[in-house]
Amino acid sequence: MRAVARLLDSFGSGARRPLRILGVSGQLGYGVPTPALQEGLRRAPDLIGCDMGSIDIGPAYLGSGEMAPTEVGARRDLRKVLHAALDAGIPLVLGSAGSAGAAPHLDNTLAMLREIAAEDGLHFRMASIRADIDRETVIDALRAGRISALDGMPELTEEEVRSADQLVGQMGLEAFRRAMEQDPDVLIAGRACDTAIFATLPVMLGFPRGLATHMAKIVECASLCCVPGGRDTILATLDDEGFDLESMASGRAATPASVAAHSLYEQSSPYEVVEPDGRVDLRTARYEAIDDRRTRVSGAEWIPAAGTTIKLEGARFLGHRALLLAASSDPRFIALHATILDEVKQVVASLVCEDSAPDYDLGFRVYGIDGVIRWREPPSPMPREVFVLGQCIAPTPQRAQEVIRTTKQYLLHHGYAGRLSTAGNLAFPVTPPEVDAGAAYRFNVYHLMQTDDPAGLFPVRIEEI
Numbered sequence: 499m500r501a502v503a504r505l506l507d508s509f510g511s512g513a514r515r516p517l518r519i520l521g522v523s524g525q526l527g528y529g530v531p532t533p534a535l536q537e538g539l540r541r542a543p544d545l546i547g548c549d550m551g552s553i554d555i556g557p558a559y560l561g562s563g564e565m566a567p568t569e570v571g572a573r574r575d576l577r578k579v580l581h582a583a584l585d586a587g588i589p590l591v592l593g594s595a596g597s598a599g600a601a602p603h604l605d606n607t608l609a610m611l612r613e614i615a616a617e618d619g620l621h622f623r624m625a626s627i628r629a630d631i632d633r634e635t636v637i638d639a640l641r642a643g644r645i646s647a648l649d650g651m652p653e654l655t656e657e658e659v660r661s662a663d664q665l666v667g668q669m670g671l672e673a674f675r676r677a678m679e680q681d682p683d684v685l686i687a688g689r690a691c692d693t694a695i696f697a698t699l700p701v702m703l704g705f706p707r708g709l710a711t712h713m714a715k716i717v718e719c720a721s722l723c724c725v726p727g728g729r730d731t732i733l734a735t736l737d738d739e740g741f742d743l744e745s746m747a748s749g750r751a752a753t754p755a756s757v758a759a760h761s762l763y764e765q766s767s768p769y770e771v772v773e774p775d776g777r778v779d780l781r782t783a784r785y786e787a788i789d790d791r792r793t794r795v796s797g798a799e800w801i802p803a804a805g806t807t808i809k810l811e812g813a814r815f816l817g818h819r820a821l822l823l824a825a826s827s828d829p830r831f832i833a834l835h836a837t838i839l840d841e842v843k844q845v846v847a848s849l850v851c852e853d854s855a856p857d858y859d860l861g862f863r864v865y866g867i868d869g870v871i872r873w874r875e876p877p878s879p880m881p882r883e884v885f886v887l888g889q890c891i892a893p894t895p896q897r898a899q900e901v902i903r904t905t906k907q908y909l910l911h912h913g914y915a916g917r918l919s920t921a922g923n924l925a926f927p928v929t930p931p932e933v934d935a936g937a938a939y940r941f942n943v944y945h946l947m948q949t950d951d952p953a954g955l956f957p958v959r960i961e962e963i
Contacts, residue, residue: 499681500623500681500682500683501583501587501588501589501590501681501682501683502589502678502681502682502683502699503681504587505544505545505588505589505699505703506702506703509703509704514738516735516736516737517544517545517699517700517703517705517735517736517737518541518542518543518544518545518733518734518735518736519543519544519545519547519696519700519713519714519717519733519734519735519736520538520539520541520543520545520546520547520731520732520733520746521547521548521696521717521718521719521720521731521732521733521734522535522538522546522547522548522579522582522720522731523548523549523550523575523579523720523729523731524549524718524719524720524722524729525549525550525551525552525566525567525597526548526549526550526567526572526575526576526579526592527550527565527566527567527568527571527572527575527597528567528571528575528729529571529574529575529729530575530578530579530731531729531730531731531747532578533747534721534730534731534745534746534747535578535579535582535731535746537731537746537747538731538732538733538746539582539586541733541746542586543586543588543733544588544699545588545589545590545591545696545699546579546582546583546586546588546589546590546591547590547591547592547593547695547696547717547718548575548579548590548591548592548593548695549592549593549594549692549695549718549719550592550593550594550595550596550597550599550607551566551593551594551595551596551597551598551599551603551689552594552597552692553598553811553941554764555597555598556939557813557814557939557940557941558813558936558937558938558939559597559598559603560598560600560663560664560666560811560812560813560939560941561663561664561813561814561815561937561939562663562937562939563598563600563601563602563603563663563664564597564602565596565597565603565606566597566598567597569606569610572596572607572610573610573613573614576607576610576611576614577614577618579592580611580614580615580620580684581618581620583683583684584620584622584683589678589682589683589684589685589699590683590684590685591674591684591685591687591695591696591698591699592607592684592685592686592687592695593687593690593691593692593694593695594687594688594689594690594692595607595608595626595686595687595688598664598666598689598811599629599666599687599688599689599690600629600630600664600665600666600688600689601628601630601664601688602664603688604626604628604629604686604687604688607686608624608626608686611624611684611686611963612963615963620963621962621963622682622683622684622963623680623681623682623683623684623960623961623962623963624682624683624684624685624686624960624961624962624963625677625678625680625682625684625685625686625958625959625960626677626685626686626687626688626958626959626961627669627673627674627676627677627685627686627687627688627690627956627957627958627959628688628956628957628959629666629667629668629669629687629688629689629690629956630664630665630666630688631665631666631667631808631810631947631955633659633660633662633665635955636654636659636665636810636943636947637656637659637660639947639948639949640654640655640656640659644947644948644949645810645945645946645947645948646945646946647944647945648809648944648945648946649766649944651941651944651945654943654945658812658814658942658943659812659943661814661942662812662813662814662942662943663812663813663814663815663939664812664813665810665811665812665943666688666689666810666811666812667689667808667809667810667811667947667955667956668689668690668691668774668808668809668810668811669687669688669689669690669691669694669774669808669952669955669956670690670691670693670694670773670774670775670808670952671691671693671694671697671698671701671773671774671775672774672775672806672952672953672956673687673690673694673952673953673955673956673958674687674690674694674695674698675698675701675702676953676956676958677958678698678699678702680958680960682960684963688956689811691773691774692714692715692718693711693714693715693718693771693773694714695714695718696710696713696714696717696718696734697710697711697713697714700713700736705736705737705738706738706800707776707800708778708779708798708799708800709736709738709739709740709741709795709796709798710736711771711773711778711798711800712741712771712778712780712783712795712798713734713736713741713795715760715761715763715771715778716732716734716743716757716760716795717732717734717743719760719763720732721745721746721747721750721752722760722763723743723752723756723757723759723760724745724747724750724751724752724753724756725750725751725753725756726749726750727750727756728745728747728750730745730746730747730750731745731746731747732744732745732746732752733745733746739796740784740794740795740796740797741794741795741796742788742792742793742794742795743757743792743793743794743795744791744792745791748791750791751790751791751792752791752792752793753787753793754785754786754787754793755785756793757785757793757795758783758785761780761783768780769781774803774806774807774808774809774952775802775803775806775952776800776801776802776803777800777801777803778798778799778800778801779798779799779800779801780797780798782797782798782799783795783796783797783798784796784797805948805950806948806949806950806952807946807947807948807949808946808947808949808952808955809944809945809946809947810943810944810945810946810947811941811943811944812941812942812943812944813939813940813941813942813943814939814940814941814942815937815938815939816891816937816938816939816940817858817859817891817892817893817894817898817937817938818891818892818893818894818895818897818898818934818936818937818938819889819890819891819898819934819935819936819937819938820889820890820892820895820898820899820901820902820932820933820934820935821887821888821889821890821902821932821933821935822886822887822888822889822902822905822906822909822931822932822933823885823887823926823927823928823931823932823933824885824886824887824888824906824909824910824924824925824926824927824931825883825884825885825886825924825925825926825927826883826884826886826923826924826925827882827883827884827925828923829880829882830914830915830916830917830918831914831917831923832867832880832881832883832884833880834914834915834916835864835867835884835886837914838909838912838914838923839862839864839886839909841912842905842908842909842912843860843905845908845912846860846901846904846905846908849904849908850900850901850904857892857893857897858890858891858892858893858897858898858901859889859890859891859892860888860889860890860901860902860905861888861889862886862887862888862889863886863887863889864884864885864886864887865884865885865886865887866881866883866884866885867880867881867884869885869887886909886924888902888905888906888909889902889935890902890905891938895934898934899932899934902932903932906924906931906932909923909924910922910923910924911923
């Protein structure tokens with residue numbers, strides 16, 4: 499009998515008891531604090547879960563197929579949680595493998611687990627779930643009017659679907675349940691709803707889905723819901739009426755205010771958590787202090803959807819990126835920066851595109867004025883100093899460097915009204931100030947697809963390690 503079957507059997511044959519869920523890491527690969535993990539294991543948890551990815555990291559990792567953490571960091575953390583789960587005889591569940599959850603990310607994660615097992619003499623049953631979505635399936639849904647845009651994205655086109663370098667769907671509880679039914683010791687999923695990592699087994703055991711999903715949404719970020727927020731392991735103890743939260747780091751406290759505030763994390767509304775087949779209504783949720791470090795949560799309700807929708811995520815290659823890192827503390831430059839930058843863009847175009855139309859995109863962010871948000875009006879008074887980030891995206895690395903280096907030279911010496919010195923307009927934090935930033939991508943698919951066959955989208959594979 500494997501880890502999942504043992505857990506199901508213990509609940510089926512004995513008196514009902516609370517379920518203990520250990521949320522180890524909000525994004526595996528950046529280090530798991532050992533003292534907090536060991537304290538969590540001392541509490542005899544029933545499951546170890548780890549989210550490994552997100553779209554928060556931007557489109558480059560999805561498009562390129564590369565992992566966000568280093569392979570050294572990912573391998574170290576995988577080894578740590580794998581040994582912890584196998585030694586305790588409990589399931590290990592990972593979602594959004596390798597950062598973005600596409601085939602290259604999942605394959606890389608599975609390969610590391612196999613290598614760790616071979617090196618350490620480990621044996622276990624592993625389930626994996628692929629999240630890559632066939633482009634023709636998406637196009638058929640598009641033609642049938644079963645795809646809608648999310649968060650201000652334009653309507654999806656067939657050209658965008660075909661041009662995506664990677665295209666994944668965010669699987670939910672249904673896919674995890676099918677994998678769990680195969681009785682794995684370890685479950686590794688491609689791109690997934692982070693709630694499915696932690697809520698699937700509780701729902702299979704009969705715990706209320708609203709409570710289980712609310713709990714899952716909080717513990718997937720480990721101790722981020724605490725004061726002060728952090729990434730240490732967190733323990734959730736779930737029963738039929740609610741769940742208790744406690745950070746396994748003694749210096750962090752899960753308070754009613756901090757836990758309730760976490761309802762805003764990655765959500766467009768603080769009152770609901772939307773899943774592929776329904777939503778959690780948080781309007782009746784209650785947050786009550788158990789003591790100065792623990793909070794009890796109750797009241798969340800599950801509302802099923804009329805049908806299943808899958809969030810699609812795709813990233814498209816734009817070109818090669820080069821950056822210019824520069825700064826200024828000249829009040830005249832700062833006051834006239836918009837005009838200066840526009841004039842330099844024109845000068846650069848006249849020099850690098852004498853015989854052709856521009857084949858690149860050149861832009862600037864001026865931190866201290868509009869680097870984070872393009873405010874409607876500039877600050878008054880202007881800041882004492884600014885950081886200027888120039889970016890060029892071009893068809894080749896060489897072209898991007900040509901444009902950004904030319905930009906550096908002419909921005910450095912561009913004349914403007916009131917300039918007092920011709921020695922140079924910019925300060926450089928490093929030399930060379932031009933940086934090759936690699937391939938650039940954008941999210942070109944971020945849409946909802948209605949489906950009547952979620953099981954067909956996310957195949958489960960079992961292997962004995």
